[in-house]
Amino acid sequence: MNYYVLGERELVLGFKLAGVxxxxxxNRQEALDSFLKMTGQSSQVNELTEKDRPKxxxxxxDVSDMLSKEVQDWQLKAKxxxxxxxxGLLGHLKGHKTLTDSIRExxxxxx
Numbered sequence: 551m552n553y554y555v556l557g558e559r560e561l562v563l564g565f566k567l568a569g570v571x572x573x574x575x576x577n578r579q580e581a582l583d584s585f586l587k588m589t590g591q592s593s594q595v596n597e598l599t600e601k602d603r604p605k606x607x608x609x610x611x612d613v614s615d616m617l618s619k620e621v622q623d624w625q626l627k628a629k630x631x632x633x634x635x636x637x638g639l640l641g642h643l644k645g646h647k648t649l650t651d652s653i654r655e656x657x658x659x660x661x
Contacts (some may be wrong), residue, residue, distance in 0.1 A: 554631070557610035558638055565608070572608075578616045585609075585617055588631065589624055598656070606632040610622050610638040 555565045555572035564573040575581040586592040588607050590600065614621055614635045621633055 553606045553608060554588050554604035555608040556581060556588075556613045557608075557636075558612070561610060561638065570608075571604075575613060575616075581613050582620065585620060589629075598602045604631045607633050608633055609633060611635055612638045 553570045555573055559574035562574045565572050573584040
């Protein structure tokens with residue numbers, strides 16, 4: 551499976567050590583450019599082909615907050631890549647649910 555991560559430089563470096571490509575982003579414009587490229591919505595000349603695009607796009611919570619409208623719109627389309635949120639280097643942002651919390655809420659039982 552093809553993965554790609556967008557987040558802080560140190561986090562992206564850690565993923566690269568595990569063989570996962572990524573882009574370090576520090577502001578909304580960098581995040582948006584990378585997001586559009588990875589989802590195939592970019593109009594740049596060097597746009598990725600469907601085959602080269604990741605199947606799973608990993609975003610830190612910070613990046614997800616920067617791109618909240620774009621991420622929500624993409625998730626409603628239910629297209630590839632699947633977007634997965636992870637905590638950044640400083641841990642979970644206040645107000646964000648963990649995966650376990652989401653499962654508990656959806657299933658109604660504690661895991």
